[in-house]
Amino acid sequence: MxxxxxxxxxxxxxxxxxxRALAHLTIRAEGPERGAVVERMAAYSEPVREDLTARSAAGTVAEWTSQRVSVWSERPWSADGKRLAPVHYATVDFTATFTDFTVLSWWAGEVAEREGVQLGWIEWQxxxxxxxxxxxxxxxxxxxxxxxxxxxxxxxxxxxxxxxxxxxxxxxxxxxxxxxxxxxxxxxxxxxxxxxxxxxxxxxxxxxxxxxxxxxxxxxxxx
CATH class of the missing domain: 3.30.110.170 (Protein of unknown function (DUF541), domain 1)
Incomplete structure (x- = not known):
C-alpha cells in the first residue's frame, strides 16, 4: 500500500x-443625601480593609484589591406615577484571594453580617x-x-x-x-x-x- x-x-x-479561593464582595450604601451616602459607604468599607490587611499580614490572604467605586443617583416613581426625590447610591467592590479555606469560611460568615456588605461568589483557582x-x-x-x-x-x-x-x-x-x-x-x-x-x-x-x-x-x- x-x-x-x-x-x-x-x-x-x-x-x-x-x-486558592478568590472571594468577591460589594459594599453598598444609599440615601437621600449624596455626601452622607459616600461617607457611609466609606465607613462600611474601612473595617473590611483593616480585616483584609491583617489577614494578608498573617498569610491567609495572598492578595486583595478594592476597586470600581461607583456613585450615582436615581429618581424613583411613586405608585401614582409621580417622580420622587433622588436616591443616591455608592458602591465599592472588593476581591480577596484566600489560601486557607477554613479561614475563608469563618470570614465569609462574619463579614456577611456587617451592614452594607453583600457577598458575591467564590472562584476556586x-x-x-x-x-x-x-x-x-x-x-x-x-x-x-x-x-x-x-x-x-x-x-x-x-x-x-x-x-x-x-x-x-x-x-x-x-x-x-x-x-x-x-x-x-x-x-x-x-x-x-x-x-x-x-x-x-x-x-x-x-x-x-x-x-x-x-x-x-x-x-x-x-x-
Whole structure:
C-alpha cells in the first residue's frame, strides 16, 4: 500500500483540587443625601480593609484589591406615577484571594453580617505554578492521544511506520473553523446565599475539582 496521510484529533483533561479561593464582595450604601451616602459607604468599607490587611499580614490572604467605586443617583416613581426625590447610591467592590479555606469560611460568615456588605461568589483557582505545570501535562497528553489514534488507524490499514507531519490547536489544520485555545481551564464557583429566617449567610465551600482540558489536531504519514 502506498503512503497514507492520517489526520486525527487528541484530547486530554486533568482534574485538580483548588489551591486558592478568590472571594468577591460589594459594599453598598444609599440615601437621600449624596455626601452622607459616600461617607457611609466609606465607613462600611474601612473595617473590611483593616480585616483584609491583617489577614494578608498573617498569610491567609495572598492578595486583595478594592476597586470600581461607583456613585450615582436615581429618581424613583411613586405608585401614582409621580417622580420622587433622588436616591443616591455608592458602591465599592472588593476581591480577596484566600489560601486557607477554613479561614475563608469563618470570614465569609462574619463579614456577611456587617451592614452594607453583600457577598458575591467564590472562584476556586490554582496557583500560577500549578496551573502552568498542569497545562503542560494536559497538552502533552492530548498529543499522546493523537499519536495513539494515528498508530491505531495505521495498524488497521496494515501499516507499521507512522511519521508526524503537523500538530496544531484545534481548527488550525482544518483552516475552516476558528482556532480554539488550548489548554482550557474550567473554574469551579461557589455562590453566597442568604440563609433567610434571620439566620446568617449560608456559604457553600465544597468546590469541585478544577478541570483543565486540551485538544489538538495532528497529521501523520503512514507506510
Amino acid at each position: 502506498s503512503e497514507v496521510v492520517i489526520t486525527v484529533r487528541g484530547e486530554h483533561e486533568a482534574r485538580i483540587a483548588p489551591e 490554582l496557583t500560577p505554578e500549578t496551573r502552568a505545570a498542569v497545562e503542560r501535562e494536559v497538552a502533552a497528553g492530548a498529543v499522546g492521544v493523537a499519536v495513539t489514534r494515528a498508530n491505531a488507524y495505521a495498524g488497521a490499514l496494515g501499516l507499521a511506520s507512522v511519521t508526524p507531519l503537523e500538530v496544531a490547536d484545534v481548527g488550525l489544520l482544518a483552516r475552516n473553523d476558528p482556532p480554539q485555545p488550548a489548554p482550557r481551564m474550567l473554574m469551579a464557583k461557589a455562590e453566597f446565599a442568604d440563609a433567610g429566617m434571620g439566620g446568617g449567610p449560608s456559604v457553600q465551600l465544597q468546590p469541585d475539582d478544577i478541570v483543565v482540558t486540551a485538544a489538538v489536531e495532528a497529521r501523520f504519514t503512514a507506510r
